[in-house]
Structure formats: structure tokens, C-alpha cells
Amino acid sequence: MRNPRVINLLREELSAGSVVTDTHALTPFETDGLTAIRQKPWVVALPETVKQVRAVLRICREHRVPVVTRGAGTGLSGGARPLADGVLLTLTKMNRILEVIPQARVARVEPGVPNARITEAAAPFGLYYAPDPSSQIACSIGGNVAENSGGVHCLKYGLTLNNVLGMTVQTLEGDELVLGGKTLDAPGYDLIAAMVGSEGMLGVVTEVVVKLLPEPFAKRVLLAAFDDLRRAGDAVAAIIRGGVIPAGLEMMDALAINAAEDYANAGYPRDAAAILLCELDGTEEGVNADVGIVRGILDEAGATGVRIASEEADRENLWRGRKAAFPAAGRMAPDYYCMDGTIPRRELGDVLTEIAILSERFGLPVANVFHAGDGNLHPLILFDSSKPGELEKAEQFGGEILKLCVARGGTVTGEHGVGVEKLDAMCAQFTDTELDQFHRLKAAFDPEGLMNPGKAIPTLARCSELGGMHVRGGALPHAGLERF
Amino acid sequence: MPSDGDRSEPLTAAVAAASETGRSLTIVGSGSKSGTPNGSETVSTAGHEGVVDYRPDELVVVARAGSPLNDIESVLADAGQALPFEPPQFGGRGTLGGAVAAGLSGPGRPWFGSARDAILGVTIVNGMGQRLAFGGQVLKNVAGYDVSRLMAGAFGTLGLLLDVSLRVRPLPETSLTLARECTPDTAHGLTCDLLRQPLPVTATAYCGGVLRIRLSGSPEAASHAAAGLDLDLEVEDEVFFQGVRDHTHPFFSGFHGSTPPPTGGTPTLSHASEAGADSPAEGSGRLWMLSLPLGSIFDEANTLTEWAGARVWWRTDADADTVQARARVAGGYAASFPPRLDDVAPAVRKYMGRLKVAFDPAGILNTELLPHAD
Numbered sequence: 001m002r003n004p005r006v007i008n009l010l011r012e013e014l015s016a017g018s019v020v021t022d023t024h025a026l027t028p029f030e031t032d033g034l035t036a037i038r039q040k041p042w043v044v045a046l047p048e049t050v051k052q053v054r055a056v057l058r059i060c061r062e063h064r065v066p067v068v069t070r071g072a073g074t075g076l077s078g079g080a081r082p083l084a085d086g087v088l089l090t091l092t093k094m095n096r097i098l099e100v101i102p103q104a105r106v107a108r109v110e111p112g113v114p115n116a117r118i119t120e121a122a123a124p125f126g127l128y129y130a131p132d133p134s135s136q137i138a139c140s141i142g143g144n145v146a147e148n149s150g151g152v153h154c155l156k157y158g159l160t161l162n163n164v165l166g167m168t169v170q171t172l173e174g175d176e177l178v179l180g181g182k183t184l185d186a187p188g189y190d191l192i193a194a195m196v197g198s199e200g201m202l203g204v205v206t207e208v209v210v211k212l213l214p215e216p217f218a219k220r221v222l223l224a225a226f227d228d229l230r231r232a233g234d235a236v237a238a239i240i241r242g243g244v245i246p247a248g249l250e251m252m253d254a255l256a257i258n259a260a261e262d263y264a265n266a267g268y269p270r271d272a273a274a275i276l277l278c279e280l281d282g283t284e285e286g287v288n289a290d291v292g293i294v295r296g297i298l299d300e301a302g303a304t305g306v307r308i309a310s311e312e313a314d315r316e317n318l319w320r321g322r323k324a325a326f327p328a329a330g331r332m333a334p335d336y337y338c339m340d341g342t343i344p345r346r347e348l349g350d351v352l353t354e355i356a357i358l359s360e361r362f363g364l365p366v367a368n369v370f371h372a373g374d375g376n377l378h379p380l381i382l383f384d385s386s387k388p389g390e391l392e393k394a395e396q397f398g399g400e401i402l403k404l405c406v407a408r409g410g411t412v413t414g415e416h417g418v419g420v421e422k423l424d425a426m427c428a429q430f431t432d433t434e435l436d437q438f439h440r441l442k443a444a445f446d447p448e449g450l451m452n453p454g455k456a457i458p459t460l461a462r463c464s465e466l467g468g469m470h471v472r473g474g475a476l477p478h479a480g481l482e483r484f
Numbered sequence: 485m486p487s488d489g490d491r492s493e494p495l496t497a498a499v500a501a502a503s504e505t506g507r508s509l510t511i512v513g514s515g516s517k518s519g520t521p522n523g524s525e526t527v528s529t530a531g532h533e534g535v536v537d538y539r540p541d542e543l544v545v546v547a548r549a550g551s552p553l554n555d556i557e558s559v560l561a562d563a564g565q566a567l568p569f570e571p572p573q574f575g576g577r578g579t580l581g582g583a584v585a586a587g588l589s590g591p592g593r594p595w596f597g598s599a600r601d602a603i604l605g606v607t608i609v610n611g612m613g614q615r616l617a618f619g620g621q622v623l624k625n626v627a628g629y630d631v632s633r634l635m636a637g638a639f640g641t642l643g644l645l646l647d648v649s650l651r652v653r654p655l656p657e658t659s660l661t662l663a664r665e666c667t668p669d670t671a672h673g674l675t676c677d678l679l680r681q682p683l684p685v686t687a688t689a690y691c692g693g694v695l696r697i698r699l700s701g702s703p704e705a706a707s708h709a710a711a712g713l714d715l716d717l718e719v720e721d722e723v724f725f726q727g728v729r730d731h732t733h734p735f736f737s738g739f740h741g742s743t744p745p746p747t748g749g750t751p752t753l754s755h756a757s758e759a760g761a762d763s764p765a766e767g768s769g770r771l772w773m774l775s776l777p778l779g780s781i782f783d784e785a786n787t788l789t790e791w792a793g794a795r796v797w798w799r800t801d802a803d804a805d806t807v808q809a810r811a812r813v814a815g816g817y818a819a820s821f822p823p824r825l826d827d828v829a830p831a832v833r834k835y836m837g838r839l840k841v842a843f844d845p846a847g848i849l850n851t852e853l854l855p856h857a858d
Contacts, residue, residue: 126680184794193630376623409620444838
């Protein structure tokens with residue numbers, strides 16, 4: 001399995017210090033953002049050039065060594081979990097911004113560039129890169145492509161998929177695929193769609209061309225408080241129905257509000273059952289018109305208070321609480337488990353109620369803070385892994401939430417990916433023939449199955465062992481039985 | 485769930501039967517975008533129509549692939565919404581499935597996204613006659629590979645589309661069209677200025693020495709933006725850009741309208757002499773779509789430039805190599821019209837071929853539309 005010749009070959013191709021095998025030096029690589037799962041890789045390769053990436057892939061193919069590609073390691077589903085006998089291909093040293101072309105509104109970058117650095121490079125031209133996952137200071141654009149990352153602005157500006165125009169991909173067989181470019185359309189199949197969100201299963205992205213947008217003239221953030229979760233959920237639907245597409249529309253429940261207040265002092269109303277944060281952007285006149293419409297809708301929906309932040313400092317203050325929600329949750333309990341299901345907006349009220357019932361049943365509290373505008377839930381299950389059985393309980397609870405999302409017409413992952421974490425949940429979402437089609441797609445790019453094996457798509461055997469959990473179409477198996 | 489207009493069963497059965505015997509199938513919708521090749525059996529999505537699910541406050545519509553675009557657009561318009569990608573409605577006959585399979589987008593594409601961008605889910609029948617569903621009705625969904633969007637622009641070569649789930653957008657309260665006569669250089673300069681500003685621009689076009697810009701949004705926002713631009717208000721309003729979208733504008737005369745293009749071949753210019761002031765000179769016999777970076781300038785006669793310079797329609801007698809070379813110099817590529825699966829670099833073609841096999845191992849679905857059946 002571990003052929004020492006492979007290490008020597010890698011050392012011949014990569015510079016000194018770019019092939020890591022020392023057991024202590026491997027420690028930082030043993031997990032990504034899903035820290036409950038740890039595994040030291042056999043070897044870490046840190047190429048600096050495309051040529052070196054190609055060499056690593058060639059060596060791995062020739063010696064049948066599996067490859068796991070990793071960016072900054074901020075992923076939340078274990079997609080970059082290493083393999084004990086595999087190479088961890090880490091692209092953080094390929095972190096150059098190759099060009100910014102303001103006229104064409106594009107930037108060409110290497111995969112290891114942190115998301116936020118693209119906007120920094122574009123800012124002098126009045127431009128920015130729209131997708132902004134909360135890890136944007138650290139997470140790499142290559143990782144964003146692998147996961148189809150989102151953020152708070154997806155409702156208006158789309159996901160990574162909608163903001164990438166081109167990419168260069170290296171396949172395990174040594175082919176270099178130049179897909180798309182600086183134009184809006186490209187000939188042939190839309191292989192970019194296949195690559196984005198493929199979790200490193202199809203190839204290695206060595207260059208990305210992203211779309212840039214002009215910074216809006218004006219922004220406002222509205223904070224609306226509600227004394228009832230369901231009313232807040234209904235207000236979300238009413239805003240969309242009113243013809244306004246907010247740049248961001250976020251919701252937090254009472255537990256999350258208070259945790260965020262303790263941590264960040266954003267001035268949220270501690271007595272509210274839920275708050276909505278609604279960001280509107282555009283021209284001064286357009287934003288003024290939208291603020292009027294949204295304000296009216298919020299009042300009608302029964303908001304107990306609405307605050308409007310126009311000044312940058314004020315807006316940032318309101319966002320600070322939201323952005324601090326995850327670290328704040330970390331102070332409420334020794335551990336938290338962040339879920340990522342998406343549901344149609346109309347199901348928000350029901351699903352939140354059911355999550356509360358599950359929370360009682362499992363005896364674990366949940367803080368809800370999420371992208372309400374696009375129905376993307378992030379329930380944070382609070383637990384203590386030092387107590388025997390609590391981690392397992394949290395995972396079971398999470399699994400129940402995901403099944404609930406699928407049953408309500410949603411999906412098991414909105415933006416964090418399947419990785420190793422949601423393999424079982426995938427069995428609930430897809431039929432055997434659909435999973436088989438995924439495997440066939442994978443084999444088209446990686447017939448030998450050496451790229452990130454065991455992630456993203458469960459084997460049919462795994463699903464059948466779970467015993468027929470397929471729940472799509474609103475029909476849970478044994479729907480007549482009381483589930484809790 | 486409405487069952488009238490649901491032909492999922494017979495369509496699945498038709499593909500399954502062909503799959504067993506290895507017979508080739510040509511999938512047709514309305515036939516508005518190209519002819520059907522000879523010698524292959526056709527399977528038509530006509531009659532497989534109707535809205536399966538539409539909830540305006542979810543910004544999502546699910547409809548059957550054979551639905552006429554006209555019908556879908558009018559259902560959406562009744563709720564004050566529209567398909568974001570403004571699909572061309574050639575002759576009013578195009579189907580939703582055809583629009584998605586061809587991946588064609590209208591004048592608003594740089595601002596509202598493409599057909600592919602709007603797709604949230606599909607139900608398909610693959611070449612093995614298996615009915616499969618991918619994606620769904622939610623905006624954020626990263627479970628599994630993005631098979632849904634892979635269908636956009638694949639011309640039915642990977643599967644027959646049964647249902648499509650699409651994102652919709654609110655119709656703007658107002659749309660204004662501004663116009664100004666100017667040289668190509670001036671038009672280019674004005675367009676580049678617009679690209680750098682967050683104005684509510686939703687379409688641009690330069691044709692026949694006139695630059696047109698569409699502004700959409702709240703009346704306050706649109707008229708304030710209009711006042712800041714050095715262009716005149718045009719009274720025709722939406723007519724011009726609808727003409728560009730549906731190719732009823734004189735520039736496109738001879739390619740659409742009452743006479744569909746000849747089957748299987750390149751359409752030729754039939755009545756350019758009837759066309760109006762914007763129409764190109766006679767003899768410019770082939771229509772090309774050039775895809776270029778935003779803010780490009782492409783200074784040739786007989787062109788219509790839209791998408792802030794990112795798409796140029798060019799009628800020319802020049803041979804394909806010359807057209808491709810010109811497009812490459814300008815930083816993009818050229819595709820002939822009516823659209824088809826264009827040729828790609830050999831390395832990309834290899835994986836396209838393998839994807840085709842992954843979805844359609846017997847090679848029965850629209851296989852003649854692949855650039856090279858490797």
C-alpha cells in the first residue's frame with residue numbers, strides 16, 4: 001500500500017519542504033472544518049506550479065495512490081478528510097492573483113487564493129467578487145469551486161457556480177481541460193457545471209476565472225424583530241412576493257440572538273423570538289424605493305420593531321452579530337454540530353417547529369441562524385463530546401433534520417457539501433438509479449476511482465445496508481407512524 | 485397534481501424501447517431552432533406540457549419540457565414574474581425544453597444570468613430509459629453532481645428532458661429604452677462606462693449606428709439613471725429588445741418568421757431586401773453568434789452587438805475558419821446559428837464523449853448533434 005518509492009518520486013518533482021511525511025508536521029492536515037473526523041494522511045504534497053500538480057497526479061496514477069485535494073481546509077463536511085494510504089494534494093501555495101481585467105469584469109486566479117483576497121484585488125476598480133461564505137478570509141477559491149460555496153448574498157447574486165466563467169482542470173489521466181474563459185458562454189457541454197460542487201472527485205482545478213460585479217452605490221440593512229418564529233418566516237415569503245430581491249435575508253432565533261449579543265453586542269433585541277436581517281442594495285433611488293416596500297411588508301407581517309441602518313458603521317454592527325453567531329454558539333456549549341439543509345421557504349415555520357420537537361426528544365438544544373431568503377437552514381446542535389454518547393446523539397439528531405428537509409421538498413446540503421458527513425443522508429435523497437448515474441459521471445472523469453475516493457456519493461451497498469430510507473416527494477417511509 | 489398534459493410515461497417508454505433495440509432517436513420540441521436530421525426516428529415532447537408547480541413567493545416554476553414558452557411566460561406574467569434568461573421565442577413556437585436544451589439566453593443575460601443559471605432541477609430520461617430526478621426547487625442545493633445544469637446546452641444528447649424546475653424573477657416595475665446615434669467607438673466607450681457602474685442596466689445593443697440601453701427597476705431608479713446618461717428616451721420601449729430576443733428585428737430577417745430554416749442545413753438569406761434600415765447588406769448569407777468578453781468592441785459591418793459587447797451577431801459570407809479566427813483575436817469564439825453543440829478542444833471532446841457514454845451508453849439520443857462521435 002505505502003510504496004516508499006512514491007515519496008522519493010514526489011521529492012524529485014517538488015521543492016524541499018513541499019513533501020510532508022513527518023508525523024507531527026502532518027497533524028494540521030488531519031481534519032478540515034468538520035473536526036469530529038480525523039485521519040492523518042500518508043503524505044502531504046504542496047505544489048507551487050501547475051507542472052508540479054500534473055507531476056503529483058502522474059505519480060499517483062502510476063502507483064495507484066488515491067489523491068485527496070485540499071484547499072484551506074475550512075470545509076464543513078469532511079470532503080478533504082485525508083486517507084491513511086493517500087496523498088493529500090494541498091493547493092495553498094498556488095495563491096497568486098494572475099490578472100484583474102476591469103473592462104471585462106473578470107479576475108483570473110490560482111486555486112489557493114483566499115476568497116476575500118479577490119475582492120481586495122478588485123476593489124481599486126470599484127468591483128468585487130459576490131459569493132462570500134462566512135469563512136471567506138481563509139477559504140480558498142479552489143475549495144469554493146469544489147463545494148459550490150454560497151454565503152449570505154446568494155439570493156440575489158448566485159452561488160459560486162453562477163460567478164465562475166472559466167477554469168483549468170487537470171485530470172488524473174494527465175489531460176488539461178480549459179473550460180470556458182472570459183466570455184459568458186462556451187462551446188460544448190457545460191463541464192463547468194459538472195466541476196463546480198464536485199468535491200474534488202473529478203479533477204484538480206488549477207486556475208479559475210471569476211466574474212466581478214460593480215460595488216453598489218447604496219446599501220441599507222433592516223433589522224426586524226418578531227415575537228413569533230412563524231410570523232418571521234411568513235415575512236420572508238411576503239418580501240419575496242412583494243417583488244423585492246434582497247441582497248441578503250437572514251434569520252436568527254432567540255437562542256442565537258442572545259448568544260450573538262453576549263458575544264458581539266450588535267444591539268439585537270434580546271426579548272425577540274426571531275429577528276430578520278434584510279440587506280438591500282442598488283442605486284440610491286432604487287434602494288430607497290425598496291426600503292419603503294420592505295418596511296411596509298414587515299409592519300404588515302407583525303414586526304414588533306424595525307431598525308434601518310444606512311451608515312456603514314451601523315450596517316456593519318448589525319452584520320457583526322450575524323457573523324459572530326457560530327463562534328458565539330461555541331461559547332454556549334463545548335461543541336456544536338452545524339447542519340446545512342435547504343427547504344422551500346414556505347416550509348420554514350413548520351420545519352423550525354419540528355426541529356424544536358426533535359430538540360426536546362434528543363435533549364440537545366439547537367440555535368437557528370440561517371439564510372432565510374433561500375431557505376438554507378443552519379441549525380447548530382449544541383452538545384458536549386466529553387459526555388459518552390453525546391456526539392452520536394448529535395449526529396442522529398442531525399440526520400433526522402436532514403431527512404425532514406428532504407421530506408419537505410428540500411435537500412440535505414445547501415452549501416457545505418456531502419463530503420463524508422452526509423453520505424447516509426444522500427441515500428434518502430436519491431434513488432439507486434440516480435446514484436448509479438452519479439457514479440457513471442464520476443467514472444467518465446476518473447475511471448480508476450483514485451480522486452477523493454469514498455466521498456460525496458454513497459455506494460449502493462451502503463444505502464441498502466441503511467435499509468431503504470429514500471424519502472423524496474414528501475413521503476417518508478412508514479409515513480403513518482408517529483416519528484416522535 | 486395535474487395529469488393532463490403529462491406524457492412522462494409514453495416518453496420514457498419510447499426511449500426505453502429504443503434503448504433495447506439500439507435505434508437512434510431524434511428528440512424534437514417545436515422544431516423552432518433547427519431541423520431534424522434524416523434517417524432517424526423522432527420522439528416529440530409536443531403535448532407533454534403544463535405547469536407542474538408554481539408558487540410565486542418561492543420564485544420557482546416547475547413545468548413540463550414540451551410546454552410552449554409563450555404559455556409559461558404568460559402564467560408567470562400574471563403573477564408579475566418572468567423567466568430570468570429571456571429565452572428567445574422564435575416564431576412563438578419554442579418549447580421550454582428546447583430553450584433549456586439549446587441553452588439560449590436573451591438580451592438580459594449578463595445581468596439576469598443564462599438558461600443554465602436559472603435551472604434548479606430536472607427530471608430526465610437517460611439513454612437507458614431510466615427516469616431520473618436531479619436538483620429540485622431550492623436555490624441552494626449541492627447534493628451530488630450538478631446534472632441539472634449539465635443539461636443546458638447539451639441538446640438532448642445526455643437525456644430527454646421531462647420536467648424542468650427554474651428560478652423566476654420579479655418583472656421590473658418599469659423598463660425604459662434609451663437610444664443614441666453614434667460611432668462604434670463612442671458606443672464602445674459608453675458601454676464600458678456602464679459596465680463599471682452599478683446602474684440598473686438590463687440590456688444593451690448597438691446596430692445600424694444606434695446604441696440602445698435598457699434600464700429596469702423602480703420608476704425612480706430607472707428615470708434617475710436615465711437622466712444621468714447622455715442618451716435620448718425611446719418611445720418604442722420594449723419593442724426593440726423583444727425584436728432582438730425573438731429575432732423579429734430586421735437584422736435577423738431571413739432566419740426566422742413564417743418560413744422556418746431549411747431542414748438540417750444552414751439557413752440562407754431569403755428576403756434581406758424587405759428588411760428595414762437596420763438590416764444588413766444583401767449577400768451576407770450566414771449568421772454567427774460570437775461570444776466575447778464583456779466590454780469588447782467588434783468593428784465589422786453587418787453586426788449587432790449586445791450583452792455590453794459580450795455577444796455579437798454577425799452576418800457574413802466569410803468562411804468558418806475566418807470567422808473563428810476573428811473571434812479568437814477578439815478573445816472569444818464563434819458559433820453558427822441555428823445553434824448546435826459546437827466543437828471543442830480535443831482534450832475536452834474526450835471527456836464530452838465519455839459523459840455521453842455515461843448517460844447514453846448505446847448512443848441513441850440526438851447523437852448526430854455531437855461534434856464528433858468519438
